[in-house]
Amino acid sequence: DAMVIQNPRYQVTQFGKPVTLSCSQTLNHNVMYWYQQKSSQAPKLLFHYYDKDFNNEADTPDNFQSRRPNTSFCFLDIRSPGLGDAAMYLCATSLDPGATQYFGPGTRLLVL
Amino acid sequence: GESVGLHLPTLSVQEGDNSIINCAYSNSASDYFIWYKQESGKGPQFIIDIRSNMDKRQGQRVTVLLNKTVKHLSLQIAATQPGDSAVYFCAVRPNFGNEKLTFGTGTRLTIIP
Numbered sequence: 001d002a003m004v005i006q007n008p009r010y011q012v013t014q015f016g017k018p019v020t021l022s023c024s025q026t027l028n029h030n031v032m033y034w035y036q037q038k039s040s041q042a043p044k045l046l047f048h049y050y051d052k053d054f055n056n057e058a059d060t061p062d063n064f065q066s067r068r069p070n071t072s073f074c075f076l077d078i079r080s081p082g083l084g085d086a087a088m089y090l091c092a093t094s095l096d097p098g099a100t101q102y103f104g105p106g107t108r109l110l111v112l
Numbered sequence: 113g114e115s116v117g118l119h120l121p122t123l124s125v126q127e128g129d130n131s132i133i134n135c136a137y138s139n140s141a142s143d144y145f146i147w148y149k150q151e152s153g154k155g156p157q158f159i160i161d162i163r164s165n166m167d168k169r170q171g172q173r174v175t176v177l178l179n180k181t182v183k184h185l186s187l188q189i190a191a192t193q194p195g196d197s198a199v200y201f202c203a204v205r206p207n208f209g210n211e212k213l214t215f216g217t218g219t220r221l222t223i224i225p
Binding site (some may be wrong): 004006041042043045048090092095098100101102103104105106108 | 144146148153156157161193201203213215217
């Protein structure tokens with residue numbers, strides 16, 4: 001089945017230690033998104049790629065970076081995780097900008 | 113900008129009853145609306161969507177109603193089951209071609225056996 005896959009599902013890192021979360025999709029969608037979701041809150045968009053074009057949200061901290069080496073994969077890099085970065089990180093894809101977004105299962109990040 | 117609210121943060125419904133979850137939005141130019149279901153520890157799952165040229169759309173046990181006059185959206189779930197227990201988010205696209213969605217704050221639906 002076509003889907004959005006996120007690895008790992010759970011990630012534990014140390015304060016200040018760089019961490020990378022990965023997302024892959026078999027939907028061949030043009031747009032990939034990264035969201036941060038904290039407990040009992042709505043997902044918050046960090047950035048998205050439309051093909052190779054990177055679009056950063058104005059309030060996304062510089063600590064968060066992203067890479068999209070090809071259509072199928074997109075990575076979220078957190079350069080120096082702080083305790084406040086502990087959250088669920090959701091990857092989503094859509095065929096085109098403005099089309100329905102389909103979410104992966106998420107990676108729950110714990111920062112010690 | 114767009115703000116999206118949900119009228120009730122929590123809702124409890126007896127199994128087998130119908131449930132209605134409401135959502136209000138602020139931008140009259142919004143043209144596309146989606147309901148997502150998020151179970152604990154999982155990503156949001158697409159349930160149903162509706163475009164602004166419609167006022168009602170039905171799926172399996174779910175119906176979405178759109179009232180553009182008062183900028184209100186609702187999700188009706190018929191004959192609720194325990195598996196319907198989850199947080200439900202409405203998401204709104206501010207205007208045609210905009211790739212971003214504005215999410216509501218979510219309603220936690222609990223089905224009482």
